[in-house]
Amino acid sequence: MSIRLGIVGLGKIARDQHLGAIEATGGIELVAVASRNATLDGVASFNDIQDLLSSDTEIDAVSLCTPPQGRFEQARAAIEAGKHVMLEKPPGATLSEVHALEALAKEKGVTLFATWHSREAAAVEPTRALLAQRTIRSVAVEWKEDVRHWHPGQAWIWEPGGLGVFDPGINALSIVTRIMPVPFHLVRSDLFFPENRAAPIAASLVFEAVGGMAVTAEFDWRQTGPQTWDIRIDTEEGPVVVTHGGSRLTVDGEQRMVEEDREYRNLYKHFVQLVGEGRSDADFSPLVHVADAFLLGRRHAVEPFED
Known part of the structure; x- marks a missing residue:
């Protein structure tokens, strides 16, 4: 069964990279988007992640493509709802918040993937x-x-x-x-x-x-x-x-x-593997240097x- 995915934030990076990569990756299916300013034909659309999580639309995971400021609350809501979470880079606005998310994901038994495309x-x-x-x-x-x-x-x-x-x-x-x-x-x-x-x-x-x-x-x-x-x-x-x-x-x-650009396809392939194996991948070392x-x-x- 494919991972039922919701994208949060349908801006430039989601449209340029994420949508095509999801479509090209086996084992994952886009079923919903949450965005204040955009909708997507063929999938359920919501104003924000809270609306998505409280709806009847069934999802297994979310991919957060929003700016880093404010992303912590979105990720925390998804993890507490038992959803796997994929974070666009940078994973957050501060080190303390991303470490808190890592600990919460471990506690809830879900996958956290901090991506570096x-x-x-x-x-x-x-x-x-x-x-x-x-x-x-x-x-x-x-x-x-x-x-x-x-x-x-x-x-x-x-x-x-x-x-x-x-x-x-x-x-x-x-x-x-x-x-x-x-x-x-x-x-x-x-x-x-x-x-x-x-x-x-x-x-x-x-x-x-x-x-x-x-x-x-x-x-x-x-x-x-x-x-x-x-x-x-x-x-x-x-x-x-x-x-x-x-x-x-x-x-x-x-x-x-x-080589041609396969960065985001590789990320989603890895996310599918992580979820299937019940693992997380959360290396924050680039953010440490910043x-x-x-x-x-x-x-x-x-x-x-x-x-």
Whole structure:
């Protein structure tokens, strides 16, 4: 029997990624949506998650595609109703709330899946396996894109809890935390805030790994033209470069792969497996690094941002 799924939040990310991925994945079926501003033909539609949970529509799980602010109450309501929960990234607005959800899911015996779609990009697992066999000297992340293209009119992303440039930057951190064979921690953070916004538009980070190895990251939301989503790893055996958000891998100057985007299909396939096995997958390490960036962040004011 397929998992009967309800999507909460029918915005850009749900329409661009989730709907097609659900349709292409066996073992799961979309039966309901809850959204203040949108409905979907062919499935039951509700104004919010409370209306959905109190209705006669039978669901087994929910996928939360809403902004991180306020998502805790939605996830808690679903878990307390005995539903499995899949969280769009970032999993929440604070560390304490996501750990509370993890504990509640365990208590209620349901699956909690904190997703990191960039970890499902084609080059990530091959890079992880490769780096386990090499000696890393340094890692440099460059993640720069145009916020007006990817997040037009999304005011929530500039508010506290919306993460600002860390909304895309956390994708890079999700990859690096997956491929690195050793842990690393933040030692310096410079955050660049538009004068009229509560979240940063750019960030410059320096991490240190075991043995003093440097990991640097440059995030910027002001890049127009071609977008940059690159991770460059210098190893004693030669350079390893992951580009295009994790979908392409170059090793020692030779391109290894160019793959189509299957990130969200992989996420839903994994969710089906987790539910079937009665397990959760809740790795919050990328969010930990973002929280550290704000804790250690030196604030720099830059020109106002107007959408």
